[in-house]
Amino acid sequence: MKANSPWVFLPLVGFVLLAVLLASGLGRDPQELPSALVGKPVPNFSLPSLMTDKTLTQDSLKGRWQLLNVWATWCPTCYVEHPFLLELAARGVAIAGLNYKDESDPARQYLAEHGNPFTHVIVDADGQLGLDLGVYGAPETFLINPEGEIVLRHAGDLNARVWQEKFVPLLEQDQQGGEA
C-alpha cells in the first residue's frame, strides 16, 4: 500500500487559490481607471476663461470644495448629464467647467441654450490640461478640496446615484472631520 505523498495535494491547493482570486474579480468593472492624481494638487495651468476675458489658473480651483466637470459640445453623454449638473448647482454645489478640446463659440451657445451650472469655465482647446489631469474622455468629474487637491475622479456621466454613492460620503467625511 503506497502512502500518499503530501505533494499530491499541491495542485488542488493551487486551484483553490486561483478560484478565490477569480471570484474576487467578479462584479468589479475592469474598465474603471482610478485617477493617478488622487491626493495630488491640481496641475498648474494658465488658460482663458470661456465666459469672461480673464485668464484662469489653478488658484481658481482653491478655496472651497468644488467639482471640476470636463465637458464638450461634441460629447453626447455630457448633454444627458447636463440637467443633473444644473440641479446640483441650484443646491449650492460649486461646479467649475473644463471645456475640453472644443470651440468656444459653440460652447457659449450651448450654455446659453441649456443653462449654465458653472461658476467659471476653463477653455482647454488643445487638451493639454486634460492630459495633465489624466482625462481620457468626456464627461469626467473631479472633486477638489479647498486646498486645491484632487480627492476623486469619476469617469462617465454624473447622476444622482453616482453622486450619492461616491461624492457625498467624501464631502460628509470632511464635514465631520471639521466639526470634530
Next chain:
Amino acid sequence: MTMILRIAFLLCVSLSAIAAPDIYQFDTPEQEQRFRVLLDELRCPKCQNQSLADSDAGIAQDMRTRVEAMIKEGKSNDEIVDYFVARYGDFVSYRPPVTPTTSILWLAPLLLLGSGAVVIVLLLRRASARVDESDEGSEDSDVNQRGDR
C-alpha cells in the same frame, strides 16, 4: 546612357516632389524607431484593448503627438513613460512597474523553473539508480530502432 541617366534623374526629382509627408516626422531613424516602440508599449486609457499605436481614440492621438514632441525634445524613453504614468497611472504602460509587490510577477515563474529543475534532478537520480538495480536490458538502445515513437 545619358538618356537613362536623364530619366533616372527626373524620376528621383519627381518622386521627391510628390513623396507624401510622414504624419510623424523625426530627425533621425533612431528617433522614429523609439517612437514606434513607445507607441506599442503605452496603452490607450480609453480603448483599453489597444495600444497607442492601434487606437483611434482622441486621447490616443493627443498622446501620440505628445510622445513625438517629447522625443524631439530629447526626453528619454523612461521619462516619457513616467510622464504618462504620473497622469494616468501604471495602467497606461504595458510594462508593469517593478516594485517589491509586483516582483512576484517575475519571481514566481523563476521559482517554478528552479524548483522544477531540482525535482527533475532528484527524479533522474532515482531513476538512474533503478536502472542499475534492475538492469532489464536496454530497450531500443541503438539507431536500429525503427521510426516508431
Next chain:
Amino acid sequence: MAAEIGHLSLWLALAAALCLSVFPLIGVHRNILALQWYARPLAWVQWLALTLSMVCLGYSFYINDFSVAYVANHSNSALPLAYRLSAIWGGHEGSLLLWGWMLGGWAAVVGVLSRSVPLHMVARVLSVMGMISVGFLLFMLLTSNPFDRVLPWFPLDGADLNPLLQDPGLIIHPPMLYMGYVGFSVAFAFAVAGLLAGNMDPAWARWARPWTTVAWSFLTVGIALGSWWAYYELGWGGWWFWDPVENASLLPWLAGTALIHSLAVTEKRNMFRAWTVLLAIIAFSLSLLGTFLVRSGVLTSVHAFANDPERGTFILVFLSVVAGGALTLFAFRSSALTNNKGFKPVSREAFLLGNNLILLTATFVVLVGTIAPLFFEAMDLKISIRSPYFNGFFVPLTLVLILLMVPGVFSNWKRQDGNGLLKRMALLAPAAIIAGWFGAQLPEPSPWQGVLAIMLALFLVFAHMDDVVRRARAYGQGFFTGLAKLGRGYWGMVMAHCGLAVLVAGITLVSFHEVERDIRMGPGDQAAIGDYVFTFDSMDRYDGPNFDATRGHFHVTHKGEPEAIMHPEKRTYHASGQIMTEAAIDAGFWRDLYVAMGEPLDDGHAWAVRIYFKPGIRWIWLGALIMALGGAVALSDKRYRRLRFATSEEGVSHES
C-alpha cells in the same frame, strides 16, 4: 415554433446527459453490464438532441425570426446568409450551444471509435463527459438560453452581427477552437476514468493519445486562424497581442503540448502515469478557465463575450466542481498509478521531462501574466501586462526548448550514449550556424537575437533531416525502402517539430524586419518602403449589402516593376453605425504588403494612411498549419487502426 422545439430539445439533451452521468457509473460499480452498455446509446441521444437544437437556432436565423432575442441581437435582414448562419456562434448563448453540441459530438464519436477499449472504461469515460455536458446544459438553460423570446414587442429588424465578425474568419475560427477545447475533455475523461478505476491498464495511454492529438491539432488551427483573422480584420497588422482571451486559448495549448509528450512516455514505457493524468486534468481545466475569462467580465479584452457576473459565477462554480473534483480525486487516488521504472539521465525520458518543465513554465507565465492584474487590483494597484512581460519569458524559453528538442529526438529510450549524442549534434551545428548566419542577413542584417533564433530553427530542421536519413538507412534495405517503412507517428513528429521551426523563423523575421509608416496621402501621392513604392491613385465610394464604403486605390511597384494593386476601405455599417477599417493586404510567401486607411484629413481630401512591409509573416501561420498537419499524420499511424489489443481483457468487468 422552431425556437420552442430547440429549447425543448435542450431539456431532452440534459435528461440524456444526466442519465449518461449516472447510470453507466452505477453499472461499473455494481457490475451490471447492461447499464454500462447504455453509455454509448445515451451519448447518441444527447448529441442528436443537441443537433436538433442547433438546427432550430440556425433555422431561426435563416428565416430572420427577430422574436428570438439572440437572433435579434446578432443578426439583420440585410446580413448575407453565410453570416446569418455563422452568427449562431457570434454571441455568448449561441457559442455555448456550439460548445455543448461539439461536446456531445465528441462523446458520441468516442463511443464509436472505442471498440478496443474495455466496456467498463468506456462507461466511465462517457459518464464523465456526460457530467461535463450537464454543466454546460444547465448553464444554458438556467442563465444563457439562446431560445429566449422577445415578446410581445419584438424588433422589426435585428441589431446586426458585430461588423468585426462579418468575415470568413468567424465562420471557421470559433468552431476550430472549440473542437480543440472540447477535445481535451476526452483526455480529461480518460484521466478521471483511470483514477476512478484505481488501476491503470497499460493500454490507457494508447487509448487516450489519439484523442489528445486530434484535439491539439484542432486547437493549433483555431489559434492560428485567430491570429490570422486579427491580422487582417483589426486593421493594424498585429498578429498576437497577448490579450487575455488569446492567452486563454494558449493556456490549454501549452498544457496540451506537454500532455502529448508526457503521453508518449506513458505509452512507450508505462511511466509518468500520475503526471500524465494530472496534465490531462490541467489541460481541460485551462479550457474551462478560458471559457470563464471570456464570459465573466473579469478582464478587459477585445474578445469578451459577456460581462455578466451572474454568468461568471456559474462558470466559476462549474469550473470548481470539475477541476476541484478531479484534483481531489487525483490527490487521493494517484498513488495507485505510480509505476516508475528506471532510465538514465541522458535518455529520451529525461529530455521529455525537460520539455514538460519548459512548457509548464510557459503555461505558468501566461497564467500569471493574465490573472495577475486581478490579484493586484485587490491591492488597489491597476497595472497592465502585455508583450514586454510575456516576450521576456517566452523568447528564452522557446530557444531553450528548441535546444532540448534536438537531443530529445536523437535519444533512445531508457539510455542514450551521451558522447554519441554530442558528436551527432556537433556535426550538425556548423551547418546550422553558417546557414543561419547567412539567412539572418536577409532582408537586412538582424541583431544577434534574430541570428540566434534563425540558427536554432535551422538546427532543428537539419537535425530532423539527419534523423530521417539515419532511420531510413537503419533498415538496411536501401534509403527509399527504409523511408517508406518509417511509421506515420514518426513522420507526424518530424512535421510538427519542423512546423515549429518555420513558426519561429517567421516570428523572428517579422519582429526584427517589419517596417511601418504613417503617411498623409491624397490622390497622386507616393510613399516608399525600401524598394517598394506605393502610389495612391484614386478614391471612390460604393454601397455594400449592409454598409457604405470609401475605397482607396493604390498600386505598388518593386524596383520599378509592377508588384500589386491594393484597395483598402473604410466602411460604415448601417445597423450599428460602426466604422470598420478593411486593410488591403498583398500576401506573399516571403512578405506581406499591408495598406490601411486611418483617419480622413482635410475634410476627406487626404487620409492618414498606414503602410506596412512585413517579411515572413505568413510563415507564422504556415508553421502552425504544418504543426497541426503533423498531428493529423501522427493520428493515422497504423497502431491506432488495430481493433484488438492483447493487453486488455474483453468482457471482464474490473471492480473499481
